[in-house]
Amino acid sequence: MSSVxxxxxxxxxxxxxxxxxxxxxxxxxxxxxxxxxxxxWAGLSALLADPLRAPGPQxxxxxxxxxxxxxEILLDLSATLRRVGLSFVLAMATGxxxxxxxxxxxxxxxxxxxxxxxxxxxxxLVTIVLCYLWIGLNESAAIAAVALNKVxxxxxxxxxxxxxxxxxxxxxxxxxxxxxxxxxxxxxxxQLAPHLVSAARAGLALIWKIVLxxxxxxxxxGIGFRLHLDFQMFDITGVLANALAFVAVxxxxxxxxxxxxxxxxxxxxxx
Amino acid sequence: MIALDLTAKSFGATQVLGPMRLRVEPGExxxxxxPSGAGxxxxxxxxxxxxxxxxxxLDAPGRRAMVFQSPTxxxxxxxxxxxxxxxxxxxxxxxxxxxxxxxxxxERRWPGQLSLGQARRVGIARAFVGRPDLLILDEPFASLxxxxxxxxxxxxxxxxxxxxxxxxxxxxxxxxxxxxxxRRARLxxxxxxxxxxxxxxxxxxx
Numbered sequence: 001m002s003s004v005x006x007x008x009x010x011x012x013x014x015x016x017x018x019x020x021x022x023x024x025x026x027x028x029x030x031x032x033x034x035x036x037x038x039x040x041w042a043g044l045s046a047l048l049a050d051p052l053r054a055p056g057p058q059x060x061x062x063x064x065x066x067x068x069x070x071x072e073i074l075l076d077l078s079a080t081l082r083r084v085g086l087s088f089v090l091a092m093a094t095g096x097x098x099x100x101x102x103x104x105x106x107x108x109x110x111x112x113x114x115x116x117x118x119x120x121x122x123x124x125l126v127t128i129v130l131c132y133l134w135i136g137l138n139e140s141a142a143i144a145a146v147a148l149n150k151v152x153x154x155x156x157x158x159x160x161x162x163x164x165x166x167x168x169x170x171x172x173x174x175x176x177x178x179x180x181x182x183x184x185x186x187x188x189x190x191q192l193a194p195h196l197v198s199a200a201r202a203g204l205a206l207i208w209k210i211v212l213x214x215x216x217x218x219x220x221x222g223i224g225f226r227l228h229l230d231f232q233m234f235d236i237t238g239v240l241a242n243a244l245a246f247v248a249v250x251x252x253x254x255x256x257x258x259x260x261x262x263x264x265x266x267x268x269x270x271x
Numbered sequence: 272m273i274a275l276d277l278t279a280k281s282f283g284a285t286q287v288l289g290p291m292r293l294r295v296e297p298g299e300x301x302x303x304x305x306p307s308g309a310g311x312x313x314x315x316x317x318x319x320x321x322x323x324x325x326x327x328x329l330d331a332p333g334r335r336a337m338v339f340q341s342p343t344x345x346x347x348x349x350x351x352x353x354x355x356x357x358x359x360x361x362x363x364x365x366x367x368x369x370x371x372x373x374x375x376x377x378e379r380r381w382p383g384q385l386s387l388g389q390a391r392r393v394g395i396a397r398a399f400v401g402r403p404d405l406l407i408l409d410e411p412f413a414s415l416x417x418x419x420x421x422x423x424x425x426x427x428x429x430x431x432x433x434x435x436x437x438x439x440x441x442x443x444x445x446x447x448x449x450x451x452x453x454r455r456a457r458l459x460x461x462x463x464x465x466x467x468x469x470x471x472x473x474x475x476x477x
Contacts, residue, residue: 168341169343172357177335268347268348269383
């Protein structure tokens with residue numbers, strides 16, 4: 001690769017992919033946008049005038065507040081979050097290891113690629129039901145079911161990251177006899193970081209959709225279980241209050257945990 | 272000293288390099304010219320220990336350094352870390368050599384903030400900081416304008432004179448070869464062979 005092409009590449013990477021730090025104006029716009037959404041919701045519910053089937057924020061927000069104060073929602077949230085956390089770590093570790101192995105061994109990869117496609121296509125519900133049937137209606141089955149749904153996705157994304165590792169930098173590390181740990185830390189991981197962040201993002205989005213189904217079907221605590229109860233009681237206000245609490249926590253997780261990590265990994269591109 | 276006794280180097284069924292013997296003493300600069308695609312880079316990668324899939328014997332010293340055709344810096348590490356991390360040099364040593372190559376004050380920059388000429392200087396600083404026994408230069412001044420090449424040539428010549436590694440330089444530019452090389456060779460043919468220029472000519476010049 002010519003040096004001119006290389007610097008050109010570095011520059012486009014710098015301009016293109018770098019995530020911008022959230023500006024004050026951007027946050028303000030997001031707040032206004034959300035406020036408009038809540039107003040629309042309130043307006044629609046007032047128009048329908050059926051608080052049982054179409055509760056507005058004036059019913060849901062007090063219910064949410066009630067749940068938080070009584071500690072009920074917090075208990076369920078913490079149960080759900082624990083499952084999200086455990087299955088997230090499990091899936092990231094397994095998927096990353098598998099992705100690196102497949103990326104480094106193209107011959108093995110050609111043989112296993114169809115498996116990945118098959119596993120990636122199995123509907124989440126099938127995995128969940130099978131885990132409960134095989135392992136039993138317990139916590140291990142729940143966490144395994146959530147994690148298994150995410151592993152193929154992480155594997156695919158990390159395999160791609162390993163495939164595009166820069167051979168020139170590998171040669172440089174070899175000439176200067178960098179040790180395996182130094183290579184991993186300074187050469188390989190920085191190149192995999194964007195792929196890890198994408199996999200974490202996509203994986204978290206997948207996990208928090210699946211975890212509720214897992215709880216709905218076979219757990220006796222967690223937001224998914226609470227939704228199950230609300231469903232049987234035809235309590236739409238309860239469904240919305242639980243959903244709201246869950247969405248708020250997940251958005252906070254993304255903003256406070258994943259976004260700063262992503263920004264740190266991309267620090268060198270933004271300057 | 273570096274010694275290579277090569278029987279053959281092939282990629283698949285295609286033999287790229289034919290039999291050749293190559294010796295370079297400390298302080299010597301072997302300048303290799305030859306048409307594009309003749310196998311100069313392949314030969315240099317063998318000498319640097321990057322490519323070990325060849326038939327023959329390589330006897331090369333442990334402390335090696337290479338300046339690549341593209342600067343080949345880690346864009347996610349600051350300039351000074353690009354010198355210290357691969358070589359194990361201390362921060363003080365790295366700062367000193369960076370000042371020597373004219374990059375004082377830029378130690379905390381990211382490589383993406385440098386011009387191509389500055390990035391090449393970082394590559395040269397990285398190569399010399401560990402006082403290598405063997406130094407491979409693969410088109411180290413490619414795509415720079417004439418004025419900058421002149422500066423870098425003088426700098427490189429001075430650093431070679433100070434640290435006295437065995438140097439192998441591949442270049443298309445006659446001027447670069449004439450300035451740095453103490454011996455000349457040409458790589459040509461299919462599979463390529465190394466033809467050493469008459470030593471008398473160089474000796475007469477020195």
